[in-house]
Amino acid sequence: MNKPLRRIAIFCGLLVLALLIRDNWIQYVQADALQSRKENRRVSIERYATPRGDIIVDGKAITGSVETKGTDYKYKRTWKNGEMWAPVTGYASQIVGATQLESLEDGILTGNDDRLFFRNTLDMITGKKKQGGSVVTTLNAAAQKAAFEGLGDKKGAVAAIDPQTGAVLALASTPSYDPSSFAGISSKDSETFSKLEKDSDKPMLNRALRETYPPGSTFKVVTAAAALENNVVSGIDEATDSPEPYRLPESSTDLTNQHGDCENATLRDALKVSCNTVFAKLSDSVGNDKMIEQSEKFGFGEAELDIPVRAAESVYPEDNRPQNALDGIGQGSNRATPLQMAMVSAAIANDGKLMKPYMVDQLRASTLDVIESHEPEELSQAVSPDTAQALQDMMETVVNDPAGTGGSAKISGATVGGKTGTAQHGLNNKELPYAWFISYAKLSDGSSPVAVAVVVEDGSADRGEISGGGLAGPIAKSVMQAVINSKK
């Protein structure tokens, strides 16, 4: 009986061997994949096992952590003035996961980042508990407050950046949500979240970064830049060859103006009263290719603009002639995020140089040691300094000239340049138009600390009362004012 016995011994050995091989497969080969599966709650258990590091604005934490009674997650995230800061921080919810900065900088906030490995190992040896680091943002609390309160009950967004560095100073979106309301894991948290998700006003949409709008008349600044850069016009005070009304090329549609005398107007006057005819014709003269080229120098067509939260791509597509002419007044198929229009304004204020927007200044370990620090980065030279000066000149006329559309943004003690926009949209332009305002402020020393873009989606039930200057201008003004005041 020994021969079959030996075979049985081999068979038993093979059974054990099969287990050993399988074990190596799931514990070595597949270990990483299994560890990071979405079903694996260990990831979030780890995330909430220690108090999360904070997100810092102006030296103060805008987030916090509280201990919970749950067995899975020891600590819960809290936000101070969450509705105001949600577009900046995103959320870190035990039940639905994390987004935006809370997600992107999760490694630093939880203390699991590889760059903290050495410190963590030291802490483990010395018996200290692991602590999360902090994320220091570039935001300006006063500007953010001005933006958020300026928008108030209206739907809209504000993006403000420092033209010289690209640092994001304000990033507001309304209606907003309080991330604290679903930070936990209870069924109430879950209900709140699904209610927010289903809300037709889309409170969780970060309008400043992730929503694109037809830019309307604010885009005329870009058209003007393209016309100047490509020498389609010789100067801003030369009369243009512009009929009124202007028949769109290859079409039978006549374009008219809302106000002002636009026939053969100079570029400066055309921008001041926002002549559709002049800029549509200019866009046609510049041509689709050059218009795209100029737009892209300002940041359009960048699908991966990470600040570090990714902004939606603003587009200026290839179009036929009539459509391209409409694109020139921001009413064609081109679309832009509020951040994009703030970048346009910022590049002009910074003598044509476009800086890459960013909102994380420093990543710090729990010991306050700086782990990573952001260096301002130039994205492109959008226009030549001369063109930038000319554009500034015109935008300042828009605000300062009594006949200009942007008077509502005037600030005493600073020079403001701006451009209004009232973007028609919807089928046959039936929907309430979007009110736009882009601007920058310059101080007496010539430096420009802030450029801002504001969009208000539904400023008034009466479409006749909706105008960029009336609705969006005052918000832009208070944001710029807040930045200027905080510099003093």
Next chain:
Amino acid sequence: MSSTTNTSTQHTSTIGAIGAPSRRNTELALLVFAVVIPVFAYANVGLAINDQVPTGLLGYGLGLGLLAGIGHIVVRKFAAYADPLLLPLATLLNGLGLVFIWRLDQSERLQNLAESAYGVFTPSAPKQLLFSALGLALFVAVVVFLKDHRILQRYTYISMAVALVLLVLPLVPGLGDDTFGAKIWIRIPGVGTIQPGEFAKIILAIFFSGYLMVKRDALALASRRFMGLYLPRGRDLGPIITIWAVSLLILIFENDLGTSLLFFGMFVIMLYVATERTSWIVIGLLMSAAGAVGVASFAGHVQARVNAWLDPWSCYENSDACYQIGQSIMSFGSGGVLGTGLGQGNSDLIGFAANSDFIFSTVGEELGLAGVMGILLLYGLIIERGVRTALAARDPFGKLFAVGLSGAFALQIFVVVGGVMGLIPLTGMTMPFFAAGGSSVIANWALIGLLLRISDTARRPAPAPAPNPDAEMTQVVRP
């Protein structure tokens, strides 16, 4: 080696039969490790969870040491030539199992779960320690009172009857206890639940050994050759068909894939060893495949398990079977190569049965690949010592009995560990010595006791030959 019965009865034992050292001191030294390692593990868990050495450490260490000590003394006295590895291996696994059960008792998650499900949470570790003591008592009883395993031969047919009764018990109305789909428990008021299948495993092995020892020649020789296989006569197929049918009935009525597979597998192994006919293996495999496919296509319970095995992620949200296996695999994966360390994993996410069917997932997460391989090798060693005992045994009954027990043990390990690792569909059996559950630990201690008894008989030196009165009279004349 030829396939005649003549050679199969030759004793080509690998353990020297004559003058073999008893190896009792080796056993004692190994036992020290088998007690010290779990004590360290226990302290480790306490430090990781509560930042202090657990208060019960001394009691636990002494308890385990006492059990090991009693086991050793009894073996030294009553089975001096028994295999020296089996007792330390069983003690070590039992000790580590207790540590893991205690560790899962500390889990707040499992405590809350038990409270919400039953209204009260009772720790399993104290009970398991009691069961371990009972198991050792049974072990001692086997070693002390069973002077020779061949005595069991007399009870061949009684064993069959007893085993069948044990297997049917969970189906008796009022006695059976249906938990989580499988009807493999009986509830005795005042005592608790018992899993008769664990005991039936051993008793069936007695029946198979006795039966096959008698019938092996008929089963082996009376056969026709067909396509290179020796096909048995129709009437000799009777027993295997009976066992197959019983296994299927268990599967169908008790929803217990594991036990069914275990019994049938054990029978095929023993049949093969008894007859040396490969044809039995082929027939056995075909029959079990047919049975498994047949039942899987009818029984929803088995189907759910198979689906969970094929892809736990597709049904993770809405099927308990998928959730459990998915959690178990993630537990292993999250442990990685070195594990999180005792007491620091999250294997309690598995929920129900975390300390019984799924206890090995905790080993996987907290001790990692290294720990799991180590423990699998410990089980492998028990199996190896068991098969070696079968090789060394001098009588066919002992050989069959030993290989039956160790083969069943191997199958059980494979089915349980393979199940929680997602290698095969999960069957819901308990990990010998490790899992919380009285029947399992008690029955397996008895199993170790029986293997020790057989190995003692095998290795015991033959009595010294009677002195030859002629020896002194003879003179050797050198040329």
